[in-house]
Amino acid sequence: MAEKTILAADEKVSAEGSYTPELREEPISLAKPTFREYLIYASVARANESKPDEAQIEVQHVRKTEYERELDQARRALRTATWVSVFFLITTDILGPFNAPYAFSQVGYVPGTILYVVMGGVACFTGLQLWRLFCRLDSHEFPIKSYGDLGGRVFGAEFRHVCNVLQSLQLIINVGVICLSNAQSLEQLAANHKFCFSVAVLIWALVGMMLGQVRSLQNFGFFANGAVWLNLLIIFTSMGFVAHSPPNFASALSSFNIPEGPVMTAKFVSLPLFDKVNGIMQMVFAYGGAMIFPEFLAEMRRPMDFWKGMVCAQLLICIAYLMYGLFVYSFQGQFTLPLAYQGVSRQSWQDVGNVLALITGIIAAGLYGNIGIKVAYYNIVEDWFKGPALVSRAGRFIWIGMVLVYWSLAFVVGSAIPQVATVSGIVAAICIMQFTYSFPPLMMLGYKMKIAAAGLLEEDALPLGEVIDMNTPSKDPGDTWRQWSRWRRAFFSGKWYLNVFNLFLFLASLAMACLGMFGSGKAIQQTFLHGAATSFGCTSPV
Numbered sequence: 249m250a251e252k253t254i255l256a257a258d259e260k261v262s263a264e265g266s267y268t269p270e271l272r273e274e275p276i277s278l279a280k281p282t283f284r285e286y287l288i289y290a291s292v293a294r295a296n297e298s299k300p301d302e303a304q305i306e307v308q309h310v311r312k313t314e315y316e317r318e319l320d321q322a323r324r325a326l327r328t329a330t331w332v333s334v335f336f337l338i339t340t341d342i343l344g345p346f347n348a349p350y351a352f353s354q355v356g357y358v359p360g361t362i363l364y365v366v367m368g369g370v371a372c373f374t375g376l377q378l379w380r381l382f383c384r385l386d387s388h389e390f391p392i393k394s395y396g397d398l399g400g401r402v403f404g405a406e407f408r409h410v411c412n413v414l415q416s417l418q419l420i421i422n423v424g425v426i427c428l429s430n431a432q433s434l435e436q437l438a439a440n441h442k443f444c445f446s447v448a449v450l451i452w453a454l455v456g457m458m459l460g461q462v463r464s465l466q467n468f469g470f471f472a473n474g475a476v477w478l479n480l481l482i483i484f485t486s487m488g489f490v491a492h493s494p495p496n497f498a499s500a501l502s503s504f505n506i507p508e509g510p511v512m513t514a515k516f517v518s519l520p521l522f523d524k525v526n527g528i529m530q531m532v533f534a535y536g537g538a539m540i541f542p543e544f545l546a547e548m549r550r551p552m553d554f555w556k557g558m559v560c561a562q563l564l565i566c567i568a569y570l571m572y573g574l575f576v577y578s579f580q581g582q583f584t585l586p587l588a589y590q591g592v593s594r595q596s597w598q599d600v601g602n603v604l605a606l607i608t609g610i611i612a613a614g615l616y617g618n619i620g621i622k623v624a625y626y627n628i629v630e631d632w633f634k635g636p637a638l639v640s641r642a643g644r645f646i647w648i649g650m651v652l653v654y655w656s657l658a659f660v661v662g663s664a665i666p667q668v669a670t671v672s673g674i675v676a677a678i679c680i681m682q683f684t685y686s687f688p689p690l691m692m693l694g695y696k697m698k699i700a701a702a703g704l705l706e707e708d709a710l711p712l713g714e715v716i717d718m719n720t721p722s723k724d725p726g727d728t729w730r731q732w733s734r735w736r737r738a739f740f741s742g743k744w745y746l747n748v749f750n751l752f753l754f755l756a757s758l759a760m761a762c763l764g765m766f767g768s769g770k771a772i773q774q775t776f777l778h779g780a781a782t783s784f785g786c787t788s789p790v
Contacts, residue, residue, distance in 0.1 A: 281390060283698055284722060286401065287707055289387035291716040297550045298713040305715065329469065329547045334557035336472040337544060338537045339564055340612050345483060346588045346605070347530045347672065348573030353584040354527025356517040357577075361570065363531055367685075368566035370753075371535035374688035375558045378538060381688075381695055382545045383552055383712050394623050395542045395683060402694045411687070412627050415539055418679035419620030420654070422536075424661025425671050426613040427452040429587055431662065433602035433609075436590055444786035446663045452610065453659035459614040460621065460651035463638070464547075468615050475611040482604045483572050486589040489597040490576050495583035496591045496598075503585060511581035522774075525767025529673035530586075532680050532764070534569050535562070539683035543619050552712050586672070617658070621650050673771055677764030685757035689750040696747060697738035701729075705742050 281289075292305050329337075352360040378398070385401045386392040392401060395415055400408025431448035462468065497508040517524070541558065545551045576588045585591040589601030622638070629635040629646055636642035661671075699708045703723025707716045727734045739747055 283702055284704060284707070284724075286385050286387070286390060287704065288716045288718045289389045290383065290385055291707075291710070291714065293387040294383055294552060294712050295715045297552060327547055327549050328464075329544065330549060331553040331557035333469040333472075334544050334548065334554060335561050336469060336476050337615065338558060338561035339479075340468075340472040340475045340608070340615055345479075345534070345565075345569040345572040346486075347533065347586050348569040349576035349580065349584045349588040349591075350586045351527045351530035352573045352577040353580075353582060354517060354519060354523050354530070356514050357574070358515045359524075360527075360531075360573065360577075363528060364534070364566060364570050364573070367531055367535060368562060371538065371684050372559060372562045374684060375538055375541060375562065376555060377688040377692045378541045379545065379551075379554050379558065381691055382542055382554075384695070384708070386545070386551065391546065392542055393546050393626055395539055395687075396623070396627070398542045399687065399691055402691045402698070411683075412623060414679050414682060415623055416620060418536075418539055418675055418683070419616050419623070420657050421661055421671065421675040421679075422616045423456065423613050423620065423655070423658040425675070426609045426616070426662075427456070427658050428662035428671065430606050430609045430613075432587065432590065433606050436595075436598050437602050439595060446786060449662045450659055452613070453655045453662070455610055456613050456617055456655040456658065457652055459610060460617050460655060461648065462614065462618065463644075463647060468611070468618065471611045472615065475608040478604050478608045480568070482589055482601055482608070483568060485604075486592070486597075486601050487572065487575050489592045489594070489601070490579045490588070493592040493594050493597060495580045496585065496593050497583060499585055499590060500583040506582060511579070511583065513578060513581045520770075522767040522770035525763055526673040526771040528760075529676040529764045529768055531569075532676040532684070533672045534565060535684050536676065536680040537561070537684075538688065539680065540616075540619050543622070613658075617651070617654060621647065621654050624650060624654070673764070673768035677761055677768050681757060681761035681764060686754055686761060689753040689757070693747055693750040693754065696742070696750075700741035701734050701738035 296305055348364075351364075355363070381398055381402070382392055385398065392398050394412070396408040396411035399411040427449050430452045431445060434448045434451065435445060495511065500506045501508070541554075545554050548554060572588070576591070577584055580588075580591055583591065587605070589605060590598060592598055592601075625638050625643070625647065629643075629650075630637065635646065638647065696708075699705060701724075703725065710716060725733075725737075729735070
């Protein structure tokens, strides 16, 4: 394949003309590129990806060392995922739709339906914002590898650290929730109370340690594909079981202290505020994949195609959650459990749902654990300690150790708060609300303001795939953020009304997150007051 420019002089080329990286252990720090340079390199990357069979464009004078170019080349080779793979990865959801009936039981038919549709639409919109930001700011020279990298590209290192801490917290709790839900399934398969519940959680942590040795997301594509179809199978089989079985009164009493009685449903449910808020947080959990969208984009061959997989996945998730939630709640009412397939009375029917859910759950755990460990590796090993790259031999051994530590922490999380609904509610309020609803409009607002302030509106208006002319002189007037003129130009230049909308969406999402923290905190308190399970105990919560 021809190239439009010559490679830099210090790159190594073998006798056959192929690229042969010779990774060294200590890269040299380089000056930070300007925002305009980020846009230029990103435009070149998108142009090359859109026309892979044509002559490739190479940017000369990139301010990177030989080591860093070689490392980028190695990472570029790992970009193999397609939009179809992304569709299956996104729909490999942590709980599937099985907490949707519980969400309806907390708020009722009307609020539940409206909120699922509205929140799904907003989640799709913010997902497109993340996709747009990634395509405008990511390049092979200066890659974006995580949500924190994307946020840091807009707001700086401090915001990147905030994103990384919240992302690490969410991922570790997500994995802990999967260990917890799989342990509940295992307990029901054993007809309950046959062995210590904390041991059941430990079993799945050990399974995760083995599954966690897979490093590439592309290797999860096949398993994620299977998990989606298994989740759909659980949906349809459990709907049939629920229609022909009374609720699991024993588990409802054990989990929520609700005595046996007639099934009651309502258009609007009259429960305490914190219960309703916790139910809404279950809906937020349904659209929690935005946290790892940048990671998916970073491993795609053509990031510009991401929107196809994301929109299809969000549409499928919304339809599946609505259909399943409304159906199961109609039959089980106030006795609905957070894992709805466990809410049937007949043991054999419970076993079918539990066995299938064990498989899909551990696949989802492997996916979330993989990304969580990568975030930790990039930030702790590579950035803080300047350690070896993940793609190196030494990085492989460090990865093995980090997998063991990560899943040990997941065991602690799963055993400390043994109630799926309350754990998923609190993580939705603290983390998912920010990654899916608060941060994307905030980052888009910051991006648009920096674009307008630097006089880059014309460059930003170019369609994806067109290259920005780096020889065009900069239009930045030269004032600083300490001057009101730059702030005024940043906010009111161009489509200022979109800036107002993004600011409003950010503030509204932040307010909802604070309300969710209150509701989930109260729900955890009630769980320990009235539930059967205790921290690190042997009693099963179902």
